[in-house]
Amino acid sequence: MGVYFGQYGEIALKRDTLQGALETVLDPSDVNTSTKRFSVDHSTGSLLTGDQVEIETVDKSDLELVSGHNYPDGKWFINIDPLGGIRLYESFPLAIEGLTSQALTLVAPSAAQTILIRTRNELFRHVAGVKDFEVTTSREQVDLTNLGDEFKNFYEAGIISGQGRMTCFWEHSYATGDRKNQYGNEGRDSEFPFYLAQLILRTQQGADFDALLYVYRDLNNSRRNVYYESKCIVTNIAINVTAAEVIEASIEFVCNGNIALKTGDTPGYLLQENTDKILQENQSPILLEQD
Numbered sequence: 001m002g003v004y005f006g007q008y009g010e011i012a013l014k015r016d017t018l019q020g021a022l023e024t025v026l027d028p029s030d031v032n033t034s035t036k037r038f039s040v041d042h043s044t045g046s047l048l049t050g051d052q053v054e055i056e057t058v059d060k061s062d063l064e065l066v067s068g069h070n071y072p073d074g075k076w077f078i079n080i081d082p083l084g085g086i087r088l089y090e091s092f093p094l095a096i097e098g099l100t101s102q103a104l105t106l107v108a109p110s111a112a113q114t115i116l117i118r119t120r121n122e123l124f125r126h127v128a129g130v131k132d133f134e135v136t137t138s139r140e141q142v143d144l145t146n147l148g149d150e151f152k153n154f155y156e157a158g159i160i161s162g163q164g165r166m167t168c169f170w171e172h173s174y175a176t177g178d179r180k181n182q183y184g185n186e187g188r189d190s191e192f193p194f195y196l197a198q199l200i201l202r203t204q205q206g207a208d209f210d211a212l213l214y215v216y217r218d219l220n221n222s223r224r225n226v227y228y229e230s231k232c233i234v235t236n237i238a239i240n241v242t243a244a245e246v247i248e249a250s251i252e253f254v255c256n257g258n259i260a261l262k263t264g265d266t267p268g269y270l271l272q273e274n275t276d277k278i279l280q281e282n283q284s285p286i287l288l289e290q291d
Helices: 092-097 149-155 193-199
Strands: 010-015 022-026 052-057 073-080 086-089 113-119 130-140 159-169 208-216 226-240 248-255 260-263
Antiparallel strands (some): 010 208
């Protein structure tokens, strides 16, 4: 009989991708080249630090924003400062750290440009500081009296729903040192509880995210992994501050999509050098075959 301990469980989440584009106007006065930051209307509450965004011009002319970038669109990671200014970075860890010296150099556009901003988050990231989590799945019974035979067969067993909660040690920066990322390597490529606190306040995209809830994870043999996969929505966050105790965040969520209990490794996709997925003609990504 195999016996598992809780330290082999973890949570990984993927920021939800914005389905609709944020359309706004980028004026020359919106770009401050000396501080490497810019601002646009309607971005507050829609974009968060660490988001990977795709910025493109509506008229397909060259995007005049990043120095040396002569294309109609581009994809970068962003950092939002306390005043709502946006800085662009090449990687997620750099965006989280938010240093001006590591931000991309900007140029002011020669004239106002109408641009579209979409979030394009594609990677699952380990949630740091998780103390414990629980997941509850249940099957809701449905009244089939007024349904036809076809729909009765579809709903005969009821609809599966799920909910859960997690407790995290409160943290809002990476200043305390490195942690393991999603690949089990030491690094700063992980989320932290402060992001989930921000997520519930998000206006345009809402508080939804994709989650991998690992019951057991073996970094040496991925075939032994056991995890739940679902789309989730944050519903409640409580911060517990007690004298002489570690500050903790209690996060509650519900599952708003299909819930699957899987084993083995998560599916991988064929990627380009810039980590963009290679798509088939039907726009679906190409899965990697693994032994």
